[in-house]
Amino acid sequence: MLHWLGAGKAAGAYVQPGDGVTLVAGGRPAVTLVIPERPKDSVRYAAVELGWHIEKATGFQPAVATESEVTSATLGKAHIFLGDTRFARKAGIDSGALEPESCAIRTVGRHLCIAGHDTSGSPLDEDTSAGTLFGSYELLDRYFAVRWLWPGELGTFVPRAESVVVPLQDHVVTPRFMQRHVRSAAGLKAKDHPELGFTAAAAEEYMNAQATFLRRNRMGRRILAKYGHAFVDWWRQYGAEHPEWFQLVNGRRGPSRLGARFSMCISNPGLREEIVAQWREHGGDTPGHLPTFVNAVENDVPGQCGCDACKALDGPEPPDYRKFIPSKSKIASKPFVSDRYARSWQAIQQIAAKYNSNSVVVGYAYMNYFAAPTSGIKLGPNIMIGFCPSSWFYPRSGDEQDWMKAQWRGWAETEARLFMRTNYFLDGYCMPHIFSSQFADEFQSAANNGMIGTDFDSLTGHWATQGPNLYLLLRLQIHPDMPASALLSEYYSAFGPAAADVRRYFDFWEAYTSGGRARLRDTFEALGASRWRSWAKAAHAIYPEESFAPAEALLDKAASSAAADQQASRRVQFLQLGLQHAKLCSLAAAKLTLGDPESSYERGKVELQALLEFRRAHERTWVSNMNHCAWVESTSWALPGAAVQLQAPDPE
Template sequence: MKGSFELHPRRGWALVLAGALFAVQIACGSERPIVAAGQARATVVVPGDASPVVRYAAQELVEHIAKASGVTLPIMTEADGQPGDGSHFFLGATRAAENAGIDAAALAPETFVLRTIGPDVYIVGGDLRRGGPGTRAGEHAVSDALYNPPEIPPGDPLNMNTPGGTMFGVYEWLERELGVRWLWPGELGTFVPVRHEVVAHDWDETVAPRFFQRLVRPGLGFTSDHPALGFTPAAAEKYAHEQSVFLRRCRMGRGTVITYHHAFTDWWEKYGEDHPEWFQLVNGKRGPMKPGGRFSMSVSEPGLQQKIVDLWQAERTKPTGTNPHYINAVENDILGLCECEGCRAWDGPVPADAMKFYSPKSKVFGARFVSDRYAHFWLAVQQLAAKHDPDATVVGYVYFNYFQAPTSGIKLNDHILLGYCPSGGWYPRSPEEHAWFKRQWRGWADTGARLFSRTNYFLDGYCMPFIFAHQFADDFQSEVRNGMVATDFDSLTGQWATQGPDLYLLMRLHTRPDADPDELLSEYYAAFGPAATEVKAYFDYWENYTMGHRAQINEAFDSLHASRWRTWAKAAHAVYPTECFAAGEAMLAKAAAACADDRTAAERVAFLQAGLVHAKLSSRVAGLLSLARPDGPAPEGKEALAELLAFRRAHEFSGIANFNHEAWVEDLSWTLGTETKQAPELYP
């Protein structure tokens, strides 16, 4: 049967076969031998001029088959001559694929064809970045800084902006045929079931990503004024590389490269003198309320809207530009504060429950409800831009006091792309609160705008066993059902050994968004072999602990004036006191006993045990050195901190956590001395 391709922004890793969706785990017909009787029965063939993506895809295919079977398949290029007898994997835009009627150049970026013909397997991807929708000239650096380590250049297979269709096709094949799963970065987190024979089944599918952008910001930019708390340079380099590999294996990337960020941060300096009317009016004064302070815009001002479009139009018409369709209209990182008559006229009725789920200490509590003015703003900019380009799309954030759904009945359109970035709503939520936050997404979706998830929730939890997997999955899948077209999660803090179920679902739901979360989690637990049941019980314990302590968590952060993303370590001891770890320790001891005869499973349990020890040590130091202690640091804090630092030095190459993230949190949470400020090369 011959598959037909239809790219649709709301379908995902969609299997579009003659117009029908087929389940990804079903194969039919004959089997082709790939490895049999300890011998390679297939050859991997790439084009003579294979791109870095295709060469890397070939290496990944061979490496994982070797892990499964102990047999290494040969790799050759078509320039080397005719491939020998047996089966073949034809990867990328080979002549063989072209002769088989597979046109690689016609595939959208990141899309791939998975097809078997006779004894051969064809994995052919959209590996080219086309012209059209892209970033503004000069903005690639912004995107690279957010999503790619500096050592990963454009075009590299590990760069998030590099189309990886063939590579993604290889990963799909490995998942389906070999049951490969990537649990966390690194060798230990790569689960490949052992098998003596490898076969390839019949496939004829064209597969496109569900979301045009799938991003989890890698969190490699966390820095601290106390570097001794974090990685040494060599450990940081290893961690960054392994995580970059892992993220691509989980199909993180983007078919359309767009850049968005707080758009107006330097506008007061540039335009404030000539056009003060473009800026917030607060207490009768335009612009920042104090020198150098943040400010919002007077979004109802026609001159501001026109300037945004004029700048975009000037950029897109430059000979060196990328002719972008996307206009960055993301408000600055501050509440919408403008009190001018025009902005207030655009505001909709205030919902009766507008403040119901905000703490009185929240910056949003008591702020004016301004969602409708921003909806009007984005629509006005989009309509102006459409005069120059009917495909022009405005990008904005729904954020702060304009994240709640509009109430005026305003209708937007699919040329307005909004990042859903709720203020508040941290997990765990009460059932009523959870339902309320999901309603806000649906309300924005009902306007006709396209939405992408741009939440900060994965900055939460510090290094504690903070498990909210099922509530997150319900949130994510609700967004999928209500039109989510892309993601951008800020950020990956890398707590692999303590928050594994959260992070596994975060990754897997990007490629299996409609799957039962418990079925996905069963994949994770299965990698612990004979200890799977015990490990599940362990994480169930911590999820019940997290969900059951919602009120205590909120009270601790309020009373200790701690942030859920930046100063978590001020309150870690209050949320996870030392005595709470004993039950988890006992459960992991039981898991270790269950898999004593399975070396790899035992190593994975030991990985979890190291994460729990690290969390317990960190909680102890928090209790002794927290800036929230009314009587200052405890005398024994220095000794406890030394023990924590020694543990991190001993485990920094293990991959249990991103220690640089811990340092980033701790340097604003604890009373620290000069010993934590030593240069990295002086680390013990």
């Protein structure tokens, strides 16, 4: 079970002495791609992907054949055997014995075998085990230096290849984390104002391109762990019969008002038994070697039960806890309750273990129970916790950053299995809000302290303004031990002769972001804006029109440097379009923000029209996920029809 929950290893430097296998010679493919007679869809797709990228690197498409077309005569030339071929089996590779998502990469004479654990299903479905496809991406990553920067062809950096030789090797590659997941943001679109977002055709194309991009960055999972807020409908279903299962607040069980969110009386023995009973009803107690997951994730609300039994499970509040809780946060007035949840998850797991020793209870470290417990409790690997602080967006002070990393380490000391389940990437709207250094620091600290997986909410897709953030978000999940500076150098190298200028451009915005902590806090409080749901209420104040001029000058310099390199020039233009879009959004926000009682649709009509014209003209460049922009703007601006002023809950 521990293997499934995160014992995978990243690819190592598996080079052995010898001549190796020549894939490209003299700038042309020197290899034939070979697939089985009846390949899995993901294996067939691996051949397509390898062929496409090799053609980009050389200008020539490599030959593709089924194994029956390979003869003893043709074996005199190099081949890449993909998937469960007879050749791979004869070479001793049993792909059926590999763990999900794993791939054996082995040189055999002048040939290369890439044979993985492959299951039926769409190659782009993260629940399809596509070991051979992942092995192909490992080959492109390691030996062709391909870099996937953003969705689409322009965002795919494939250096010119004159010679590619794969050294002799025999290695199994498995993604290090059992789950690598970034939520697609497919549902983040404005229902009342669809005109602000993509057209329907462009939206479909964008999501398809994004799905391809995510798979190229090897997003996926070895096992399907189902979890999420577990008790949303429980009051309606069980409140009348079992009010004791629900929070006790001000002497009353259940929601404080009709339709309000509620937490559970997590100490209640009957509640714990019912959680396990429902897990059993869905087959969780079926014997097997795979873990089955008991969903005990609290609702999207602070833990606030005030009964004596719950309070008896609480540990002492950390002495520095209140120092780091924002004074106007929804948890500022709530008690510290991490230990009651930790102890309750443990009790639930002990019940489930009676029926299945491979049961794993899932909870979130969230709201007023995200800080590490203080009781010294040891939970063990049969409890899996999603680390999900409900605030503390970037940028942070040094003390805040250190404290956040300490909370992760504190949970790791319970010996539970941890996955990063943060909402950080919902922040920033489409502005050049750059926090790549602090994110990489926190991610790598977690990776070095027991992280087994990720589940990020969400991929909002502002590729042209937040590129370094997003590149590290994807790349670190495959190469968590690589220095962030080295990964960012990969990103900037795609801009060719403008690489140094583009680095300076994003360094400018990262300094602007990190220097604006107080401005962000004060502005969002003053305008009643949310850092994730109504960012556009404050966009003009955080990024006023005059803030764009220095950045525009830096990109002008980059454009000049890249002028002689067509691809690099187009990528710089991509950044320029993204900055232009952000500026148009800022200008519209200044006239339309619901944070200003003087705002009206008529007041901002000209600016809004200019923004919409830009979006129609450039929506297929993928500079931004226009649907996400529309989702934010629909609750931020005075718009025709129903303008909805929301007090945004936490982003769960």
